[in-house]
Each structure stands twice: as C-alpha cells, then as structure tokens.
Amino acid sequence: MTHQEFLDQVDAYALGSLEPTEASALEQHLTAEGPHPLCEAALARAHETVATLAADLKPVAPPPRVWEGIAREIARGQEPVPRVPAQQPPSASGAPREPPRRRIPAWTYGIAAAAVLTLVVSGVQVRDARRSAAQASATAAECAKDLADARIDVLRKEDALQLLIEPGTQLVSLKPPPPGPGPTSPGTGVVLFNPRGRALFLGKSFQAQATRDYELWLIRDGKPIAAGLLPPGPDGRVFADIRPELLTGGRPAAFAVSIERKGGTDAPTQVILSGAVASP
C-alpha cells in the first residue's frame, strides 16, 4: 500500500466503514512501513473528526453497575488488596483489645459544621462545574483537532520542500486563461512535478463553493486525465498529492484546474488555471 492509498482510505478507516481486509491493510501499512508522519497525522485528524461527531449527543451517566463490572474485571488481573486492616495483638487477658477511645475536642464540632455548610454550597456548584467540564471537554477536542491540522500543514510543507529539492523536479506555474466570458480563478496554483513519478499541487486563495468543486487535470497526448478534486481548506489553501499511477503513462504536457459541478466530471468544462510542463 502506498502512502497515497493510505491517505485515500484513512477517513473510512477511522469511521470503521472499511471491510476487515481493507482495515488490516491500513494497519499493516502503519506498522510494516514504519512511521510515516503524514499518514499518522492524517489518521489523528480523522480520529478527531470522527470523535467530534459524538459532540451532538447529550452525555448520559451510566448506571453504577457498569463501573462495578469494570472494577471486578480489572481486579482479576491484579494482586488482591486487603480490605480488612491487620488485627491488633490480643490483650494480656486474651480478650480482644478494644480500640483506644479518643476524646473529641469541642472545636472539631465547629469544623464539622463548617464542612457541612461547605458541602451544601458545593452541591449547588456541582452543576456549574459539570457545565464547565462539558465545555472544557469540547474545547479540548477542538484544540486536539487544531493541533492535528497544524501538524498536517507543517508536514505537507516539508513534503513539498523535499520534492522541490529533489533532482529533476520542475515547478509548473498555473495561470488563468486570457480574459473572456468564462469564470475567473479566485486562486493561484503551482504543480511540483518530478518525472520519476511524483507531483504535488499547491494552491492558495481558493474559495469553497457550495455547489461546485475544483478539479485537477493532467494533459497527456492531447487528452485530459482527471487527477482528483481540490477541496480548499478554511484558509483557502489547497494541497493535493497526485496519484503516482497517473504519472506512469508518460510525461504530461500540462496541468490544469477547472471548476465543475459537485463531484467532478469526466472532462473539464471550465478551465480556470493551466500550465505547460517544460520539455526535458
């Protein structure tokens, strides 16, 4: 399994909607291929997004018997903890020794009364505390997802820089067509293309459209080949790793971006950016 294949399926994996054999292949990729930061970060983000879907549910306290069952279960694998304190040695007469009586100072009653009052006030505050805890939990989930997003962003930049410094990599700048009646591109983009089978599209200032998608194409032998949709991030940036198998059929003549109906098309209808690949 390639890293790209992993990235294509990681969302379905996190949702639990892969077939067992497919899921095993992804798990094997994570272990057999060694840690790949982008794959791990994508998995983290997918897990966080899936976890966020549960945010719509109102928390429900489980009955105490659930925790009791857990405690019983884990106690089986632990050393038994003595529940009864060790007995004191018998008295000289052989009768069980009575526990020593302690005189309770009067001031402790005052403390006890204050403690009771504190508990009553605390009880009133419990609901507020629970509310704060629920909000904090949601904030924590958002922070974790933001961190995962930031990590992916950094890794993608590193990935692009790595490709850029590889021998033979060409920077293909995509430009809008001459002004005309068609749509204009809201953004700009480049393709980092390496003839040894790797290409990345990097775009910025793209605006997500409610009813349309941006689609990437590579042009070979005068024919457009669909290379995937380009969903913009919240900051308008687009990052797409072009599937390596699309690059095995020969050197592409150009790359292009079009704007299409939702879900994409088989052939580009409205090209908004294009750029030719330089001859070797």
Next chain:
Amino acid sequence: MTRPAEDGTVLEAVRRGDARALEELYRRHSPRLYALLLRMLRETADAEEVLQETFVDAWRRAREYAASRGSVEAWLITIARSRAIDRIRNRGARLRLVKQSEQLAPAEAPQPDPPDVHAQTRLRRALGTLPPEQRRALELAYWDGMSQSEISRETGDPLGTVKTRVRLGLQRLAELLAG
C-alpha cells in the same frame, strides 16, 4: 477540567496499573461514550456491556495508545465504536432508524450533564452544509456501523461513489469544524 494533557497524564498512570486512574478516565469520558453507545446500539444492556468492555480494553491496551494518532478521548471513542460495530454486525439484522430526520436527534435518556450547546450547534451547522448524499453516507457509517459495501447495497449507489462520499464528507466536515 478535562484537558488533553491531563488525559495523557491519567492514561500514563493507567499504563502503570493504577486502577484509580482508570476510574478517573471513566468519570471523565463514560457519559459521552455511553450516550454514543446508546445511540448506536439502541439497547441499554448492550450499551452497558460495550461500555464496560471499552474500559477493560483501555486498561489492557493502555500501552498501545499513541498520542501522535489522536487524543485519549478519540482513542476511547474508537475502541467503543469498534466494539459497537462488531456487535451490530454480529446481530445479523440491522437496527434501522425510523426516519432519516431522526438521525441527529439526541438519545432519550436521563441527562445528568448539560449539553455543550456550542459544539452541538457547530456540528449541526457543519453537517447541514454537506450535500445530502455525503451526509447520508456518513450517518450510515457512523451510527449504523455499515461498511462502505453495505452502504452501497443500502443506497444502490456504486461502491466507488460511496467511497468518494465518505472521504469527501469527512474531510469537508473536518474543514468546517476547524473553520
């Protein structure tokens, strides 16, 4: 307060075999997990059993947790959903929701804690912007535990289309929730 760093510290103690730490983790996360399991399994007894299995599993597999692959809460949700999906698939017959419009209705059960209205609003708004077919695919996968092949059979859409919808739907959701 439940912060990821604190969860990590608690899980570290769980790894060392501290049962009180597991209880703390349970106190923090069981209400949301239980609500999730009630929603997925629709049976109290099943939800209780799977919740118990989830934390026993977390106790035994605490060493396998890797922070690089998500938060502790996401890890627990993954364990719980995975076990719930196994149970749903083993039932043979699917539990179906009566109406699609009820897919996002909250579970009816005693509510000890107030809901996080902010998070709910954001999620509902985000889900509302997804194309209906993407949302449907996500719901069938998330709540009914269907595989992509099963969703394809259920909806009559080609498997490739379902895969694309699941992928794009979740990615879009991630972007919307981040934005």
